[in-house]
Structures are given as structure tokens and as C-alpha cells.
Amino acid sequence: MKKTYGWLSAFVLVLLLVLVGCSDSGSKEGATEKEGDGKKATKEGKDLVIAVADNFTTLDPHDTNDTLSNSAEKTMMEGLLGFDEKMTVVPLLAEEYKANDEATEFTFKLRENVKFHDGTPFNAEAVKVNFDRLADPNSGLKRHSLFALIKSTEVLSDYEVKFTLSEPFGAMINTFAHPAALIHSPKALEEFGDEVGKNPVGTGPFKFVEWKPSEGLKIVKNDDYWNEEFPKVDSITFKPVSENGSRIAMLQTGEADFIYPVPTEQVEGVNGKNGIEVDSKPSIVVRYMAMNTMKKPYDDVKVRQALNYAINKDAFIKVVMNGQGEKLDSVIAPDVQFYSQQELYEFNLEKAKELLKEAGVKEGLKAKLWGGNSSSTVKAMEFLQQQLAAVGIEVEVVPMESGTLSDKIWSVQNADDAELELYYGGWSPSTGDADWGIRPLLGGADAFPPKSYNVSYYDNEEANKLISAGLQTADENKRAEAYADVQKLLWEDAPWVFLSADNTLAGKKNYLKGVYLLPDGSLSVSEAEIE
Amino acid sequence: MVELKLSNKEAYYQQTLENIPSKTPFSEFWRKFKKQKLAFVAFFFVIALILLAFIGPFITPYDITEPDYENVLSGPSAEHWAGTDAYGRDIFSRVLAGTQISLYVGLTSVLLGAIGGTFLGIVAGYYGKRIDSIIMRICDVLLAFPGILLAIGIIAILGPGLGNVIIAVAIFSVPMFARIVRSSTLAVKSTLYIEATKSIGTRPKRIIWKHIFPGTVSSIIVYFTMRIGSAILTAASLSFLGLGAQPPSPEWGAMLSGGRDYLNMAPHVTIFPGLAIFVTVLAFNLLGDGLRDALDPKIKE
Numbered sequence: 001m002k003k004t005y006g007w008l009s010a011f012v013l014v015l016l017l018v019l020v021g022c023s024d025s026g027s028k029e030g031a032t033e034k035e036g037d038g039k040k041a042t043k044e045g046k047d048l049v050i051a052v053a054d055n056f057t058t059l060d061p062h063d064t065n066d067t068l069s070n071s072a073e074k075t076m077m078e079g080l081l082g083f084d085e086k087m088t089v090v091p092l093l094a095e096e097y098k099a100n101d102e103a104t105e106f107t108f109k110l111r112e113n114v115k116f117h118d119g120t121p122f123n124a125e126a127v128k129v130n131f132d133r134l135a136d137p138n139s140g141l142k143r144h145s146l147f148a149l150i151k152s153t154e155v156l157s158d159y160e161v162k163f164t165l166s167e168p169f170g171a172m173i174n175t176f177a178h179p180a181a182l183i184h185s186p187k188a189l190e191e192f193g194d195e196v197g198k199n200p201v202g203t204g205p206f207k208f209v210e211w212k213p214s215e216g217l218k219i220v221k222n223d224d225y226w227n228e229e230f231p232k233v234d235s236i237t238f239k240p241v242s243e244n245g246s247r248i249a250m251l252q253t254g255e256a257d258f259i260y261p262v263p264t265e266q267v268e269g270v271n272g273k274n275g276i277e278v279d280s281k282p283s284i285v286v287r288y289m290a291m292n293t294m295k296k297p298y299d300d301v302k303v304r305q306a307l308n309y310a311i312n313k314d315a316f317i318k319v320v321m322n323g324q325g326e327k328l329d330s331v332i333a334p335d336v337q338f339y340s341q342q343e344l345y346e347f348n349l350e351k352a353k354e355l356l357k358e359a360g361v362k363e364g365l366k367a368k369l370w371g372g373n374s375s376s377t378v379k380a381m382e383f384l385q386q387q388l389a390a391v392g393i394e395v396e397v398v399p400m401e402s403g404t405l406s407d408k409i410w411s412v413q414n415a416d417d418a419e420l421e422l423y424y425g426g427w428s429p430s431t432g433d434a435d436w437g438i439r440p441l442l443g444g445a446d447a448f449p450p451k452s453y454n455v456s457y458y459d460n461e462e463a464n465k466l467i468s469a470g471l472q473t474a475d476e477n478k479r480a481e482a483y484a485d486v487q488k489l490l491w492e493d494a495p496w497v498f499l500s501a502d503n504t505l506a507g508k509k510n511y512l513k514g515v516y517l518l519p520d521g522s523l524s525v526s527e528a529e530i531e
Numbered sequence: 532m533v534e535l536k537l538s539n540k541e542a543y544y545q546q547t548l549e550n551i552p553s554k555t556p557f558s559e560f561w562r563k564f565k566k567q568k569l570a571f572v573a574f575f576f577v578i579a580l581i582l583l584a585f586i587g588p589f590i591t592p593y594d595i596t597e598p599d600y601e602n603v604l605s606g607p608s609a610e611h612w613a614g615t616d617a618y619g620r621d622i623f624s625r626v627l628a629g630t631q632i633s634l635y636v637g638l639t640s641v642l643l644g645a646i647g648g649t650f651l652g653i654v655a656g657y658y659g660k661r662i663d664s665i666i667m668r669i670c671d672v673l674l675a676f677p678g679i680l681l682a683i684g685i686i687a688i689l690g691p692g693l694g695n696v697i698i699a700v701a702i703f704s705v706p707m708f709a710r711i712v713r714s715s716t717l718a719v720k721s722t723l724y725i726e727a728t729k730s731i732g733t734r735p736k737r738i739i740w741k742h743i744f745p746g747t748v749s750s751i752i753v754y755f756t757m758r759i760g761s762a763i764l765t766a767a768s769l770s771f772l773g774l775g776a777q778p779p780s781p782e783w784g785a786m787l788s789g790g791r792d793y794l795n796m797a798p799h800v801t802i803f804p805g806l807a808i809f810v811t812v813l814a815f816n817l818l819g820d821g822l823r824d825a826l827d828p829k830i831k832e
Contacts, residue, residue, distance in 0.1 A: 265796065268796060269795045318600060319598075319617060378773070378778065378789075379617060379789070383598075383618065386596070386598045397778050397779075399773060399777075
């Protein structure tokens, strides 16, 4: 009988907990209607803690292909050029640059009196050492591909350097501004060799102290920074915290001053409370559903357009993105260079059904939708499944673990063997240039997996011509024209179902200024300031 | 007079015979079982669940796959008793429809495991020697894995899906059944009546079927009931991890998984399927407890 009471009391206890949980949610709903509590958080000292979602992979920018590690590298190192808050190119270690019309020669005039953290002076020779390292095909660096076109780097004078490309490449200026082109101290490169990724030495506003992959990265103020206005904080510690809930809790308790990312569904719950602000900004991350244009029935443009009409984009943003996004109205997001707006495919079930009928697609078409297995991706795929059911397409959602997924997509050697039908994915062109937002994804047979990311197997001669036209010149007007045409063409040919452009979401205490996310999702902390 | 006395006596005996409760094993069990109040309630709850599994999908107030984007994540109300989920689907309807899936997975997987385990257990216990060693060492190996880990491993080989979850749960139920049945078999085998049966030359097949198997049934029933609870739990866990039921199936574990991102702002999305799992597993466990107490001849009142 004792056991019986044990069970009973356990049951009552759980029931109580559940009831407490319920009543709590009730009171919360009331609170969200108010516009925050207006509290101002305060901070002692000038040491910042930033909680991020992942570990850094390396601190060698030449060998980095994740945005997060780039963010950390940018605090300690600088490139010739950089991006500002709107992702436009601004000069950093270069004062000005010139390019010839064919986009094959680029000359930079460098900033004078800049020193690396180890005392080595910054000059044309240092630039050459870095770009020779990047352009060397035997280096095995992850970012070699961005700079493979550099044929030679010449030192013209102490503060003048000229790059010559092996073929015209109109997007080169943006490539120089990419975080992959950050400059190491030549002394450090020599001293540490392959270990330079653990001992970064640059010209940036912060100096490296220590980095323990599981605990985080610590950097301190560089007192000799060339821009005397900065840095305005003494030290910054980056902590990797993969659990969404813990990151939020760290911000709430003040253990962290800035967190990134904030999960979309948490925004309402924390924004404006306890001195917490959530910054929501448009990003250049696009979300789309790719259709294999070599497979029936998606080889018919009517079917592809029909699917675009069949998806309610407003509902997609509301349900899947929790309102944190904008409808996608081109293949690239508005903040990408040379973006041109297209006319939306308005949600219209009748039109979708009509187009499907014209294309001879019968009710009950079966389709497989592939994608990753994170909860937000699965949610998006389930949403698409529901929407396509309304026009009589039975979609099977197949979430896959990332290893399996890339194996399934990128191990296919011959385009005709591809099993892929529909794929839900996203893309962020981190050079901020239209070229990197279009060519790897839709740039014809050269971009088919496994070479690149053209999972739509889209190969349109006219589009290919326009894409390469955009690269043949450094003339901004000619490039803009070519990209405007290609965007129009791609929009009408609809190799994707165009869904949304994400917002980036970062949470911070409201005493913190100058820490922000760039549209490509990388973090800028150089101008950090505590009020 | 004498005749009269006799008829009186007969009447008396007849009366007493009617008064003495007939002690068939079942009535004895039922009498003991009724005394376990909690288990008795759990028993009716389980019956109700099984009924619900059959009629559940037909009595849902809303279509379980129909989204309503105007009404997402709304809390419990008169229209939606358990609120709506991230797509605006009615959670109460989905929990009702999910009963069928959970019970189906729980019952089938344990049934398969019980059949396999009972067969192995009886063979091991009856024949002994090398067969016994081989079977029991294999069971030891399987038991050395934590159950859920073994299930995840099996799913990794077979691929995700409800059918494979059933197989996985069945496989890791086998060794426990085998062990329990083996020990009952050993006990029954050493009794006098089995020795007697053997000595008159009955074949092993007949001994096993007619004499040993019935002797192990009570322990199988008890463990079977208890096991259903943990099988449902394991199936839900696997679906939670994305290895079992695939969307948009209203499996309880999958519903929990879909709601976990909203724990802070919309806890009802996880509370109701969680409660369903909790109550169901609890009911099967309580029933199992009660059955054990009622079936165990060693427990005196």
C-alpha cells in the first residue's frame, strides 16, 4: 500500500507542476502586450562577454570557411578593404584603390604608420606575403579558391601594391573585402607556420590573449591601434554556448553582454525586458526550395511557376520564421550588390492549379523534399508539405542529418543520376556581391554538384552568358545591367520556389553600443562601447 | 424420518457447496486484483485507451493535418481544448489520433519481443547445457547496452521510420523476456509433475507446450504489461529524436519534438502530448504492478 501512496503523491506533484506551468504562461501572454519594461541595464568595468552558438574552427582567416570564426578574426586582423554595416565596401588598411576597365589589374595605396601587434610594420611587402600565401595552389588553404585568379602581386613602392589577375573578374573588389583576405603579420606567418591559426597576429583593434576551443577566446585592447577613437572596451571574451536556452539565460543574468543568434521564437519573450534589446536586421541569407529542373515534371517552367504561386509567403514568414524575415523578391537579398527587385509571385491557388493542369500534372503527384534535420528546417519543410497538399501534390518530407544529406547531394557524379527532386535550403553570399549569390547556385553545368551548389541542375545558356558578362568588366554600370537581366530571367524561369530573406537576430544589454551583425551574419565588435 | 433427515443433509451440503467460492485460478486472481484499487483504475484506463485507439481518429473535433495559419500557438480555449500548435493544428485532436500510433507501436513491439524472448527462454531453460549458455550469453551482451542506445543503433542500421522503431524496441525486449522465461522454466522443470510426465515418456514438445509454457504465463503477462509502458516511452523518445514517426504524423514524441522550441512562450504545445505519454505509461506500469501482486502466489494477503 505504501507504494500506492508513492505513486499517487508523484502523480499529484507532477499535476501541480503542470498547473504552475500553465498559469505561468497565462501571465506571460499578458506581459508581451506591453512594450517592454523600459529598464536600463548597467555594467561595471569594460570587459565584455559575447556568447555565440558554436566553437571557432580556426583563427587563420585564409583557412576559414565559417562566418563565426571570421567574426573573431576580424577583431584582431584587418584586410585592405572591409564591409560596413550595410555591407558596402569601405577602405581599411588601404586608403584607395584603382582597377583597370577589364577588371584584371588592381592597385592599392596603403595606409601608413600602421604596426602589427608584434611590432612589425605594415607595408606592401607584408601584403605580398599574405596574398602569395593565398594564391599558392599548393597551400591547401580553404580560401584559396577565392584568390586563385591572382597571377601576381607586385610591390610598387613601400605603400603601393598591384595585383594582376589571370582573367577578368569584376567581383574582385568585394573579394578583397571578404574576411578571407585579412592580413597576418609576416613575422607570425614565418614563426608559427601552420600553427598560425592558433596564434593570430594582425593590425586590428584587439590583441589575442588565449583561445581554448571549449572555453572560448579572450582578446584585449590594442593600445597602439591606428584609429585612435577605438577600441573603447578593455577586453572581450567569446564563449561558445550551443544551447539556445542557456545563451538566453546568460544574457538575462548578465553573464553575457551580447548573444548571437537569438532563436526566432524567443524574440518576443526577451525583447525589452530586464534591459535586453533584440536587434533584428535584414540579412542577405535567402531561403528557397530548389526544384531539380532536369527531372519531370519540374523541367516544365509552368510547374515551377505553379509551385511559386502555391506557397503563401506571408504565412511562411509568420509560421516558420516567426515574423523575422522578408519575402524574397529576387534570387538575392536586397543588401547584396546589384540586387534588382522582381514582381512577387502572389499566393494564388487557382492560378497554381490552372498552370499545373496546363502542364498536364495530375492530382496526387508524389514528391520528395530533402533538407537538414534542425528543428527550424523541419518546420519549414512541413509547412511546404501542407501548402503543396492544397494543389494536390503529396510531398514526403525527408529530413536528413547533415553528413547524410551532403553525401546524398554532393556525391552524385553524373547529373542524370541525381535522385534529388525538391530541396529546401539557404545561402548567404559572404562577398556581398551578386556573383557569389547567383553563380554557385544557378550558374549552369559548371556549378552542378559535386563541383558547386547548383542543386536545381539549372543550365540556361542565356543565364550563363549574362552571369559571365557580369564578371568580364570592372565597370559598375555594365555589371549592374548584366545582373539586372539575369535576375529577371531567373525569376521568370523559376528554378526555385522563392521564399524569404532572413533577419539576423542578436540580443544585447541596452548599455552596449557598436556591436552589430553584418547582413551576411558575421559579427562586428571593433566599435564596441559601454554607455 | 430417516429419509427426511437425509434430504435435509443433502440440502445442507448443497447449500454449503454453493456458499464456498469456487477456487478457479482466474476467480482467485480477479479477487486479489480487485483489491488493488490503483491497478484496478489503471486497468479500466487502459481498456479506455484501447477503445480510443480504435475510434480516436474518427471522433477528432478537427482535421489533424489541416493547418490554420491565422490561429497558431494559441493557448487552450473552448474551441481548442488543448490549444493549437505551430501550424495552428488542434492539439487535442492530434493527441487523440496519436493514441492509436503509440499503442500500436507499444503493443506490437512488445508482442514481438515477448514471442521471441519466450521461445528462446523456454529452449534455454528446458534444454540447458550449451544451448542455454549460448542464448544467455547473447542476451547478456544485448543487456549490456542501455536500451535506448541499442534502439538508436538499430535504427541507424535500418533507417528511420515507425516500422523500424517497432523492430528496434522488439529486439531490445527480447533478452529480458528470455531471462524471465528461462528462470520460470527452470523452476517448473524441476517440479515433481514434470518428472512424472517425463517418466511416462511424453515428448519434449508436449511437455513444453502443455506443462511448462502455462507455468510461465503469469510472469510473461506481468512483464509484458510493464514493458508496454517503457516501449511507448522509447518509441516516443526515438520519434522525439527524429528517428521514428515522420511529420506530419501525430505521434506523441514527434509532437513533443515539434513543440520544444516554444517551451517558453507556448508550453501547452508540449504539455499535452507529454501528459498523454506520462499518463499512458503510468497506467501500464500501475497495471503491471497490480497484476504482479495478484498473480504472485508468494504474496499473502
